[in-house]
Structures are given as C-alpha cells and as structure tokens.
Amino acid sequence: MARDAPSLDSFGPGGFRVSGVWRPGSLLIVSDVAAPWPVRRLDEATPDSLYPVFAAGAREVEFLLLGTGAVNGLPPKALRDLLQKGGIGLEYMDTAAASRMYNVLTAQGRRLACALIAM
Template structure:
C-alpha cells in the first residue's frame, strides 16, 4: 500500500480530542471550539450562533459536532445559520473531527463548530 503524507498548508487540523477538550494543531483547547480558515476560537454552543455567522464568508459549509452522540441542533440555531448562507452537516464530534481533517487536506473551505465529548 502506498502512503502519502497529508499537507494542511497553513490550516490547523484536529490532532485529538478527549473529555472536555480538543487538540488543534498541537494546542489544547478546552470546551467547545470553532475552527475556520482564519483560526481557532472558543464557542459557547448552540446559544452562540453570532460567533459563527460572523465567519460566514470564510466557509462554504460548516460541520456541527454535537458531542459524543449525534443530536439535532435547536431549530432557531439552524435557521440563523441557514439565513446567513452557511450550509450545515450535523454529526457526532469524533466524526466531525475526522471529516474536518479530510476536507481540510483536500483544500476545501470548511469550518467546524464542535461540542466536546
């Protein structure tokens, strides 16, 4: 099998996660996190749609990591992002980490807002 090294250019992939934290580009971030092409920021969860909508022009779509298990985000949160033109894909946070890294390696304009496991 041929193995190729993955290049993330200037972006920071998710290196790992655990109870209450994410490791992004070698740095540990406690709590929920928002990842966009412009960087890594804390996120206050589904009550904090404004932090995400402020990044609307940076991403083509956003992965929503709902924690250890997949769950539906509140309707008001989803509607606010859709009005801002941000497409959503909802999944459990472990799957969101993996998907984010794959899409990042492909050079896609992707973001991720994830709750910790």
C-alpha cells in the first residue's frame, strides 16, 4: 500500500478481516485507523455516526467510500448534504464492491475514509 492504511483482506457474514484480524460488525476506517462502526442499516448512516470523517476534514479525507450493505442504496440526504458542504466527496456501492475497491484506492495513495456496513 502506498500509505500506512490497514489492508482489507476479506469480508464475510457479519464482519471483515482487517490486516489479518477478524473484526465483527460494521467498520469505519479514517486516517488509516480501523474502528468498529455502530451502523447496521443504511438509514443509520447519519452525520453523527460519521463524526470522525467530518472531524478529519477535507484536507485528510478526499472522499468517503461507503459500503451500503448487501445491496446498493442511496445514502440519507442529510449525510450527502453535509459531506458536500464539507468538501468531502462520496462514492457509494454495495459493501462487497466497496470492500474490493478499498485496497485499490489506498494503493493509489488516495485520501479516503471507508465506512462499510457488515452484511
């Protein structure tokens, strides 16, 4: 990886393998730190739930890669609006696709945050 970003090794029912360690539940990666994310459904992805992304700001986070769960869905409007206002882009797709995309983007040195809803 171009940065010191954790690797997303695999995903499966109920969690993710991050840098060799199984992490149950949803996952938030900001500033190259992976942490549990207490979101189980897309409608729970609120600005408050993503406070670390907003705290890091647009200088640290070019865009948020959002894994929306088993199926792709439109993130809540309040979240989309606040990201836009903060100058942080948004790319969203189902969690399987976002999980595969994460390592590619970090290898390119992209400044991203990644929020993945466990399937």
